[in-house]
Amino acid sequence: MSDQPPPRSLTEAELSARLRGLAARGVAPAPATGAQVRSRAARRRRGRRVLLSAGALGAAALATVASGALGSSPTPPAVPLATSVPHPSPAPVQRVTVDLDAHTLTIEGRRFPISAPQETCPIGETSVTVTAKYPSLTLRPDPITKYADIRQWAVTFTDRSHHQRLLMWALDPAAGLSSLGHNAPAGSIALAPKAGKRVYDAIEPGARVEIKGGQTASAHPDSMCSDRQTITVNR
Incomplete structure (x- = not known):
């Protein structure tokens, strides 16, 4: 086994910069290492999950607005009319x-x-x-x-x-x-x-x-x- 440490994975920005530099010099890009491919795949999966989560939240917000639950207070329950309490009639004056x-x-x-x-x-x-x-x-x-x-x-x-x-x-x-x-x-x-x-x-x-x-x-x-x-x- 080699004692050298594994190559560092390039960030997306670094990879894009290198590709632009090779294209400018007319040099074909070197094939990406397995680690770089796995890193890019993981980033794409995270991006898709973020997009899906944002879409779900947007759909829930639209449903909430459509149902009228946002921005309006819930309808209070009907309060039964208070029944009048009978009071005894005053004693008539003799x-x-x-x-x-x-x-x-x-x-x-x-x-x-x-x-x-x-x-x-x-x-x-x-x-x-x-x-x-x-x-x-x-x-x-x-x-x-x-x-x-x-x-x-x-x-x-x-x-x-x-x-x-x-x-x-x-x-x-x-x-x-x-x-x-x-x-x-x-x-x-x-x-x-x-x-x-x-x-x-x-x-x-x-x-x-x-x-x-x-x-x-x-x-x-x-x-x-x-x-x-x-x-x-x-x-």
Whole structure:
């Protein structure tokens, strides 16, 4: 065996340069060695694989563009319409009717006889909202008699001047029932003792009270109409 190293394979550029030089001198090219032939064959195979890979990629890109997948976002799935969640209806406002001419109070389908206020000390409202309830309420003393009037099962409202005033109450059993059906209280309405307790228990703060019947302007100052005075309760 020869100790000389095998000849170095020429690159494609070197081979082309030598061929051009031989052609210029009119010399036929020397036959390529086996290593050179194998090298050129390997380069051609690699070139074909590169071309095939580029062609496959180009075909895939064309298919992607044709299918509309490139440059456009996928169609989102259909979202079902949200179903409405039922909400409970608000509780209806409790309604109470007071008829000053018929001397009656109606609540939840039950009717009670009342005594309407004096014409000289009317309630002065046609529609009020119940503000509070008191089992016992002491009004300010009368300026003349100095007598502090105590009202049982009292129900109050707030008037248009933002003053809390007496709306209805129950007669004291000691006072008798002779005033029922007449215009007696000084700016409110009165019920019989048992009826007053039933109405007191049934009526709720926030109840809407419709007051029917003619009411004239107050002929007396509020100091003379005890039920029209502003109520101040120590809490």
